Amino acid sequence: MYDQSKLSELIRFARVDAGSTVIDVYPGDGDWTRLFSDIVRPDGRVFSFVPAEVAHFKNDPVGRMRTLAMEPGRANVEAVSADLLAMPEVTQTADVLWLHLFYHDLHTALIQARGATAAAFNRAVYERLKPGGSYVIVDHAAAVGAGTSDAQSLHRIEPASVREEVEAAGFVLDAQSTVLANKDDSHSIKVFDPSIKGATDRFAYRFLKI
Template sequence: MKSTLVTVTVVLAAAVLSAAVTAATPPPANRAIAAAVADAHRPAKDTEQDAVRRPAELVAFSKVKAGDTVMDVWPGGGYWTRLFSPVVGPKGKVYAYVPAEIAGFKSDPVAVAKAVAAEPGRGNVKAVSDPLAQQPPPRMFNTFDVVWTFENYHDFHDSFMKGASVDGFNQAIFKLLKPGGYYVIVDHAAAKGQGLQNTEDLHRIDPATVKAEVEKAGFVLDQESSLLASPADDHTLKVFDPAVKGKTDRFMLRFKKPVNP
């Protein structure tokens, strides 16, 4: 009898441990994602980032699938837009959204987004630019399946955003997403308890602060992953410092809009 109890205890413990590991690990990439990553037409500047960005695992984590309508917030050079485009396919849509507050940057992010949308095979991509917290018109409510932002959420709090409301932005995203839709945020972690203190100097944000802000808008945390975590990063250096660039401690959070909010 004692042996049986020990066996059951060991099996249960193993099951709990397995569940915990699974919860922290993104699902395996499907064929569509694998094909998007392997696309020979992706520019070298994108593929050179693959080792540190883990695109197959991150797109799988985002839950983006064929036919989805996706918003890539602050798309930069178009890295994620180019991956989402073939995954959602001809029946899907990808909006490369540039906050109007950064439209005047020297890099001309709106022009870059439009150039990505104009690339061959990107007929399902549209470049858009509006103020960060502009409330969407009712006709746009419940239209998106996934809203994604990569290493930029911390910037929404910076002074160059001209006082844009992050709470207003999160509320707008909540309205835009379909019930059951996902809001995915990947960013550089600040030290625990730092909150918003390092968004501008180190370009980092406390993941606990992100959770609190997003949940305040009505979202629930669906899953988080430690795939991009880096215990060697002590959170004291700017993310562009050569000592940590590409090796920062990053968090992955996937929030869900409740089906019956």
């Protein structure tokens, strides 16, 4: 997770408030799910959505989110899992869909093996959000001109490619944030490399369903 100032900025940027319904896609350790659960309060709802494409991982992501949902004070959390494109079938209409360091995976063999594509997923997100809802994407930046070519090898994606793909689904770019930018990142190193891990140049986009 990030320091408190960056967390606060990202929450403000995502426009998650008390009473919001949030879908946290590929929640990892559940840090964002817990944070959103605290913010939306009992009147809100958080769907911790584990794509079936990654449900087989050894760390048991589905089981971990089900355990999280049973923690005291987490009655507003529901752990769900399905194929990525079936996300609308296991969630409810949402105010915010949060995608943290995952969008690039839409261009990897692991995710595409079950038929998912970025274009189809973006359409599914559009279907699931309320009018005026926010689609928030935070990801590792690739070099200008790289497009989606580094998604598999470096786990990076060019911000311009993300914008083009998401806007093609009908969304409008509402805001972008540089709170996670790192001008010293060469964009040529895999994001898990110890020399850059946790400090990659990251972009944040907020798109709206009009």
